[in-house]
Amino acid sequence: MLGIGPVVPQRAAAAPPAPAGATPPGADALSSGALWNAFCDQLKAAGGQILRPEAPASAFDRAEGYRYLTRLLRAGLEQYVEFADPHFPVLFSLVDTNKKIGADNPDNLYQNAQIDGRLEYRITGHRGTVHYIGFSTKAGNYGKNQALTGTGFLDSENMKFSPDGAFELIISAKPHPGNWLPMTAETETVLVRQTFLDRRRETPATVTIECLNGPKTPAPLQPERFAQQLMASATFVGGTAKLFADWAKTFKSAPNTFAPQDQRIYQKAGGDPSIFYVHGYWTLAPDEALVVDIPKAEAQFWNFQVDNYWMESLDYRYFTIHLNQSTAKANPDGSVTLVLAHRDPGMPNWLSTAGHHVGTMMYRLISGKTQPYPKARVIRLPAANAPKT
The missing domain is CATH 2.60.120 (Jelly Rolls)
Structure with a gap:
């Protein structure tokens, strides 16, 4: 009789059809x-x-x-x-x-x-x-x-x-x-x-x-x-669901920052061996913003993205929730400063929270000659209706 516990597909080739009139297994x-x-x-x-x-x-x-x-x-x-x-x-x-x-x-x-x-x-x-x-x-x-x-x-x-x-x-x-x-x-x-x-x-x-x-x-x-x-x-x-909920729980222990991370964890989960991964957790009050400083890096590619708690990228079809080396505005020294906020803070490189108040985030670097970690800090924004000075 067929076992009905959690199983995975057989590695063997598909079995031949059962003879006419036979009762198939299971x-x-x-x-x-x-x-x-x-x-x-x-x-x-x-x-x-x-x-x-x-x-x-x-x-x-x-x-x-x-x-x-x-x-x-x-x-x-x-x-x-x-x-x-x-x-x-x-x-x-x-x-x-x-x-x-x-x-x-x-x-x-x-x-x-x-x-x-x-x-x-x-x-x-x-x-x-x-x-x-x-x-x-x-x-x-x-x-x-x-x-x-x-x-x-x-x-x-x-x-x-x-x-x-x-x-x-x-x-x-x-x-x-x-x-x-x-x-x-x-x-x-x-x-x-x-x-x-x-x-x-x-x-x-x-x-x-x-x-x-x-x-x-x-x-x-x-x-x-x-x-x-x-x-x-x-x-x-x-x-x-369990794997990435476990990850989110770990990231939540150090909110709004980027701690050193073991790349072997991400490679075991299917990461590209040419990519350096840095995950984090963010949480922001309505009047707060997270400023992320990304050092200049010699690499084939980098980007930064905002995700929800379940580690799904936010809806990039309609919101700016990620930027890369081509779409971000760089600082004079080649570094990049990103700003994650619930509303447009009037600063370059704004990333939208798309209606979220907590979530995860990630920086990735492909074929980087160096592998610097981003730095993050929370700032308070002026009230939305405050006069500009």
């Missing part, structure tokens, strides 16, 4: 509804992350928290049900403007595909004009072990492109000439990060993936495998 759990009940129970348990005692308890923050869980469910169903077959991988956006995870970068286009480290794959595409593109392979997942361990990495600084920008890379456990993205037998995911200085002016890279040694056509839906995939999507919701 059919009793599927037919009785026990599987669906277990799935719903997992989602119900995930709601406990929103009610943690240290989490903000306002109706606004609770609403965002529960919306966050629905977004995680959409992401989990896409990753573990709709696009789960490693023989027929699809590059989809696990994270986008309406699905946000772990301080998602507003300057990024993210694409994921489920793969199997025992197979081989080819990615082809065209470079476009995007500022930076990185490819990484990962083992593990947030539902199973709250980790995305890096198993290979390749970025545009180390790739070869044809004169027209076309490229091809091979993903395999064995070394390959040319653009090679390593992986191991445990690899489950390939992640593509495209990073823009200005989305309005840059053309994204086009990227497609194919399995080189899989079957020609996919197998029909397998009941037992579907049961595992459905439960994996539910455990993804709970595991992801």
Whole structure:
């Protein structure tokens, strides 16, 4: 009988169809509804992350928290049900403007595909004009072990492109000439990060993936495998919510500042090995602002973003909640001063709180020759109706 506890998709290839008239494994759990009940129970348990005692308890923050869980469910169903077959991988956006995870970068286009480290794959595409593109392979997942361990990495600084920008890379456990993205037998995911200085002016890279040694056509839906995939999507919701709620709790212990941080924590969670990450927690009264001083740094890219408590980037479609080296106004010495406030303080580089009073925040640096930490301080703003002097 099918176990209905929290499970993850099998690494093995999809099982062949059951013989005509045979009872598929797990059919009793599927037919009785026990599987669906277990799935719903997992989602119900995930709601406990929103009610943690240290989490903000306002109706606004609770609403965002529960919306966050629905977004995680959409992401989990896409990753573990709709696009789960490693023989027929699809590059989809696990994270986008309406699905946000772990301080998602507003300057990024993210694409994921489920793969199997025992197979081989080819990615082809065209470079476009995007500022930076990185490819990484990962083992593990947030539902199973709250980790995305890096198993290979390749970025545009180390790739070869044809004169027209076309490229091809091979993903395999064995070394390959040319653009090679390593992986191991445990690899489950390939992640593509495209990073823009200005989305309005840059053309994204086009990227497609194919399995080189899989079957020609996919197998029909397998009941037992579907049961595992459905439960994996539910455990993804709970595991992801717990991981980043744990992080937010840690950041909350040192509000409105940036303490030294262990980069290994962020790499274990799937961070790009070329990126230096600095997270923080902010809380502001209505008449307060957080001034963030970013030292001049020699790097391929940097940006600073404002997130909610659940570590979702705020809605950058309609509010200025992030700035980078191209969009921020620099000081004469090359440093940058940002100002996070509930209303426009009349100062350069204003970042909006977008209706929030608490949240998290992050500074990232790609390929920095140095890795300076930002500094932050709270100031009091004059009353909104005070006369200007």
